[in-house]
Amino acid sequence: MEQIRPMGHPHMKFLVVVFDGLRPDQLNEKVTPNLCALSKLGLVLNNHTASFPSETRVSSAAIATGSHCSGHGIVANKFFANGVAIDGSSLPALLALGSEAGGVMTSVALGEVLAKHGKTMLAVGSQSQGSWGLSNWGNWQSGGPAYWVHDAERFASNEVIRRIAAGFPPLPVGEQPALQTIKRVIDGFLAYAASEALPELTLLWLSEPDISYHMFGLVHPSAREVLSRVDREFGRILDWWETERKKERIQLIAASDHGHAIIGKHISVVEHLRHAGFKVGDAFGPDADVVVKAQRAVNLWVHKHDVGLLNEIHSCVSVEPWFGIGFSRTTEGDAPLVQGTLPHSAVMAEHPRSADLTFVLGSCASIDADVDPETVFYDGAYPVGVGMHGGLTSFELSVLGILAGDWFRPGVLRTPTGIVDLAPTILAGLDLPIPETVQGRILEEAIGGDEGPIDEVEDASLSVENAGSWATVQRERYRGRLYLKGTNYKSAQHQGDIGRVTTAAI
Numbered sequence: 001m002e003q004i005r006p007m008g009h010p011h012m013k014f015l016v017v018v019f020d021g022l023r024p025d026q027l028n029e030k031v032t033p034n035l036c037a038l039s040k041l042g043l044v045l046n047n048h049t050a051s052f053p054s055e056t057r058v059s060s061a062a063i064a065t066g067s068h069c070s071g072h073g074i075v076a077n078k079f080f081a082n083g084v085a086i087d088g089s090s091l092p093a094l095l096a097l098g099s100e101a102g103g104v105m106t107s108v109a110l111g112e113v114l115a116k117h118g119k120t121m122l123a124v125g126s127q128s129q130g131s132w133g134l135s136n137w138g139n140w141q142s143g144g145p146a147y148w149v150h151d152a153e154r155f156a157s158n159e160v161i162r163r164i165a166a167g168f169p170p171l172p173v174g175e176q177p178a179l180q181t182i183k184r185v186i187d188g189f190l191a192y193a194a195s196e197a198l199p200e201l202t203l204l205w206l207s208e209p210d211i212s213y214h215m216f217g218l219v220h221p222s223a224r225e226v227l228s229r230v231d232r233e234f235g236r237i238l239d240w241w242e243t244e245r246k247k248e249r250i251q252l253i254a255a256s257d258h259g260h261a262i263i264g265k266h267i268s269v270v271e272h273l274r275h276a277g278f279k280v281g282d283a284f285g286p287d288a289d290v291v292v293k294a295q296r297a298v299n300l301w302v303h304k305h306d307v308g309l310l311n312e313i314h315s316c317v318s319v320e321p322w323f324g325i326g327f328s329r330t331t332e333g334d335a336p337l338v339q340g341t342l343p344h345s346a347v348m349a350e351h352p353r354s355a356d357l358t359f360v361l362g363s364c365a366s367i368d369a370d371v372d373p374e375t376v377f378y379d380g381a382y383p384v385g386v387g388m389h390g391g392l393t394s395f396e397l398s399v400l401g402i403l404a405g406d407w408f409r410p411g412v413l414r415t416p417t418g419i420v421d422l423a424p425t426i427l428a429g430l431d432l433p434i435p436e437t438v439q440g441r442i443l444e445e446a447i448g449g450d451e452g453p454i455d456e457v458e459d460a461s462l463s464v465e466n467a468g469s470w471a472t473v474q475r476e477r478y479r480g481r482l483y484l485k486g487t488n489y490k491s492a493q494h495q496g497d498i499g500r501v502t503t504a505a506i
């Protein structure tokens, strides 16, 4: 789609700070005074959402490429491709999908565009190695300044980064909460900025507050304390920027990759399927014709894409109270392969690597009105009461977005925006071409004098009936793009007009 390009500037620079898992409603003057100060200086994206599934590796690829998983092909944190299990936290595992030169992601990354035009990006991050590698894909391979703070030597060949990293003491391994670790990201950045000119784009990725949310939930005093420490570290960036931006037209973006819901109840999809007689394994073999990768979003691959087996599995799981909403391959006329699901394309997740059947686990509140509305069903190792993400609730999809600098207008933006819109907006600002694989849009209304007309926002929600219950994916369409907003469930007992399935063409 042709994008109208606001005037970029060849001498402008961007500094993007990602706060892993930070949900924007957690900001307040007491805990996060520095992020609140930035909100007042800049433009707050008030209707800003993640991509699906709302998992870190998927989001890293989405932020790097400006595309959803239908474009970049990192379809989950952990998935199954070419007959093997891929754990996206490991960069070597991801490289098994393609090579350092390409094929791991199937859309073009910011780092690749910069490298192609003789420019670099500075990437400093403390997230998993796989997520870090995706987030600055194209940069670390071409010798750009790339500092993965857990091990500076492993993938970076940049001499400046090696020198800076050598000046720091070792970090505690597996630190939780990751306080010294995120401080290292800021220390690394400030050390670089003190001795070198910043490249056109800098991406800093802090693995908190995500780690502490997974340990304590969002509102626990320990989680608040970590967020406060994260904000204090960000304050060092803000102080630096206040001086430097006047010299260099540096635009500062504070962002997150996904939000968090709260684990309300555990279930095990594998146990459920085995109990029902299905042959589930880690790979296809004589004893296994189903492979399951479960978290908040559950992905299932069946041997030879057997449609009969898929329908049996769907019938088995979709009657359970923990089942949320299912997705299967898009066939002719945008129909889903499995009756009672929506097509993968409904959530921008149609890719050759997509699972044969994907479903999100439901919300606890949809079956019990008395529980915390943020609580959800979950299949995995984290305990009840802590934060989790990956699904389609508004809590998981809601993300932070603050754009500050002289290129952006200040205020609050209510139009729908998403993490895939950051890459094309940054490329436009740098006056660089936008690859055809980009699915997001340039946020023109963040740059011009006026907010875009809010009445152009169209409700593009999709509902599907299954086993007497309705599930809805709430979506908004704006300027030709779809934005995922949440889910809604209604059981048959409370619904008068069952029978109408609105799987409208997408």
Ligand SMILES: [Zn+2]
Residues within 6 Å of the ligand: 020, 021, 055, 056, 059, 210, 257, 258
């Ligand atoms: Zn994350």
